[in-house]
Amino acid sequence: MTNVETIVRMLEQAGVRWVFGIPSGPVLPLIEALGRSPVEFVLTASETSAGFMATTVGQLTGVPGACAATVGPGATNLTTGVGCAWLDCAPVLAITCNVSSPWLRRRIQMRIDHNALFRPLTKATFALRADDVGERMAEALALATAEPPGPVHLDLPEDVGVALSAGEAPTRPAASASAPAPVSVPPTSARASASRPALDDMTDEASAALSSALSQSRRPLVMTGLTFTRSDAADSLLRFIEGHQLPFVSTLHAKGSLPESHPNWGGVIGRARRTDVQRLLGRADLIVSVGYDPIEINYEEWVGDTPVFHLSTMPAEVDPRVRFVFNRGGDLDRALRSLEDLPPVANDWTAEELADHRSRLDRELRPDDSGFAAHHVLDALRVALPRDGILAYDVGAHTHQIATQWRTDLPGTVLATNGWSSMGFGMPAAYAAKMVHPERAVVGVVGDGCFQMTAGELALARRRNLAVPIIVLNDGWLGLMKVKQERREFPLSGVELGSRVDSPPHYFGVPCRGAENLEEFKAAIQWGLNLDGPSVIEAFIDVKPYSVTVFD
Numbered sequence: 001m002t003n004v005e006t007i008v009r010m011l012e013q014a015g016v017r018w019v020f021g022i023p024s025g026p027v028l029p030l031i032e033a034l035g036r037s038p039v040e041f042v043l044t045a046s047e048t049s050a051g052f053m054a055t056t057v058g059q060l061t062g063v064p065g066a067c068a069a070t071v072g073p074g075a076t077n078l079t080t081g082v083g084c085a086w087l088d089c090a091p092v093l094a095i096t097c098n099v100s101s102p103w104l105r106r107r108i109q110m111r112i113d114h115n116a117l118f119r120p121l122t123k124a125t126f127a128l129r130a131d132d133v134g135e136r137m138a139e140a141l142a143l144a145t146a147e148p149p150g151p152v153h154l155d156l157p158e159d160v161g162v163a164l165s166a167g168e169a170p171t172r173p174a175a176s177a178s179a180p181a182p183v184s185v186p187p188t189s190a191r192a193s194a195s196r197p198a199l200d201d202m203t204d205e206a207s208a209a210l211s212s213a214l215s216q217s218r219r220p221l222v223m224t225g226l227t228f229t230r231s232d233a234a235d236s237l238l239r240f241i242e243g244h245q246l247p248f249v250s251t252l253h254a255k256g257s258l259p260e261s262h263p264n265w266g267g268v269i270g271r272a273r274r275t276d277v278q279r280l281l282g283r284a285d286l287i288v289s290v291g292y293d294p295i296e297i298n299y300e301e302w303v304g305d306t307p308v309f310h311l312s313t314m315p316a317e318v319d320p321r322v323r324f325v326f327n328r329g330g331d332l333d334r335a336l337r338s339l340e341d342l343p344p345v346a347n348d349w350t351a352e353e354l355a356d357h358r359s360r361l362d363r364e365l366r367p368d369d370s371g372f373a374a375h376h377v378l379d380a381l382r383v384a385l386p387r388d389g390i391l392a393y394d395v396g397a398h399t400h401q402i403a404t405q406w407r408t409d410l411p412g413t414v415l416a417t418n419g420w421s422s423m424g425f426g427m428p429a430a431y432a433a434k435m436v437h438p439e440r441a442v443v444g445v446v447g448d449g450c451f452q453m454t455a456g457e458l459a460l461a462r463r464r465n466l467a468v469p470i471i472v473l474n475d476g477w478l479g480l481m482k483v484k485q486e487r488r489e490f491p492l493s494g495v496e497l498g499s500r501v502d503s504p505p506h507y508f509g510v511p512c513r514g515a516e517n518l519e520e521f522k523a524a525i526q527w528g529l530n531l532d533g534p535s536v537i538e539a540f541i542d543v544k545p546y547s548v549t550v551f552d
Contacts, residue, residue: 003133004033004161010137015063020050024070026097026158045456049428051081056432058090064144068095085151087419091144092151100159118153125153131166200330203338209326214345221284222248228291233336240339251296252403252418259409270297271403272549295419371542389441394426394450397546424453444470458508461534469528475543503538512536
């Protein structure tokens with residue numbers, strides 16, 4: 001067995017189904033080995049999209065997504081997608097196929113130091129040698145899925161890949177305590193341990209601290225974040241919330257982990273109509289923060305002097321401006337299950353108060369004087385998309401609108417990047433989600449700027465016949481940057497994408513329809529959802545409403 005065959009066998013044993021990427025000479029041995037296995041090589045239009053697709057697969061399945069790129073520019077392109085996995089905490093294996101070992105220290109065509117390139121973007125980066133591929137693969141698979149999950153980089157010289165393996169491929173991925181250290185591990189990050197011990201039991205301390213904090217509070221409020229999306233104890237937290245009749249809010253990533261149709265739901269922090277959500281937060285005298293990852297938004301940006309009870313798998317970074325009454329990391333699920341036993345403590349929140357807050361929030365999200373706008377598109381799409389349908393969306397002004405306006409009661413049904421916040425995520429994520437869940441409806445929503453970045457991935461959707469409508473919110477601007485320039489009273493510059501152009505009949509053979517009003521859009525989305533292949537719907541919307549929803 002060659003080393004590339006060992007890699008492929010171990011990917012198969014780990015449950016990996018796809019490797020996303022672009023071929024080149026050094027990648028061909030890996031692709032050839034994949035061709036003789038159930039693990040499929042998936043051709044993307046760019047290595048960046050390959051990284052985004054691997055990230056999405058890792059997030060949705062818990063099994064590492066896999067992506068591969070060639071030396072030099074292939075590797076640099078891949079880093080953008082891998083950075084998404086790093087900051088949004090998705091298990092990913094990123095394989096760069098390098099020149100042969102004798103050339104690794106020479107200044108030659110295309111070659112750069114891949115390990116140095118991936119060092120700040122991964123939990124670890126390994127330089128594979130002919131005699132250690134199986135061991136490093138086992139370690140990488142274990143490390144990628146260890147809490148908090150993230151990407152691991154493997155650099156594979158071409159001669160190492162085709163060399164005979166030193167032994168049989170390990171049958172079960174497991175971190176090795178005696179394994180040599182990886183080429184680089186970020187030294188100051190909690191994500192850096194290659195053999196993470198079991199999470200600490202903090203049940204008794206958390207229960208006692210929260211009981212004390214609740215007894216001294218009149219308006220406690222629950223916040224959920226990115227780490228909570230990996231919890232198996234959401235039902236326990238919901239029972240705690242209902243038992244104590246507490247309002248709850250979330251970050252963008254935590255949408256759907258608790259049901260947003262619940263009467264105690266209060267919104268998403270830091271997004272559209274943030275002032276309305278912040279007004280609710282301002283009434284709280286205790287923040288019960290569950291699975292909150294400050295990578296989304298720093299505590300000091302929104303909590304003020306309100307005391308914070310922080311319960312997660314990792315402690316929060318201490319800032320003197322934040323008043324922590326508890327700040328621990330450990331076994332989050334066990335701690336959450338213990339909260340159900342806490343006796344209810346009366347508070348001053350009322351059902352009418354929360355209902356008034358939600359009513360105001362919904363009203364302010366939908367300006368009356370706007371033309372055909374993003375909020376019209378989202379309302380119509382929410383009606384058309386099934387309850388378990390998946391919405392993947394990109395980065396821009398629409399990110400803020402969707403995060404607050406879109407409602408879902410199910411985890412894993414809203415896909416976005418917040419920690420990384422890179423344009424170009426939406427389309428690859430939508431297509432990857434459809435590959436993971438072919439039985440479910442999937443829709444992608446992107447801005448016109450994002451569409452320009454990733455339109456080439458329509459060719460992937462056509463080849464694989466992925467029945468995913470991509471909705472392009474075409475307002476002619478980089479809307480988020482336009483609003484930011486307006487807020488700072490800068491002249492508008494570098495943010496206009498151009499005047500309106502009618503929709504073509506197709507892109508790369510993928511059929512397209514335009515919609516200039518709500519009725520045309522409703523018809524278009526039904527058309528797209530009923531096709532047995534990919535489609536594009538261009539919604540020509542008014543950019544002006546973003547100016548009063550995104551940052552107000």
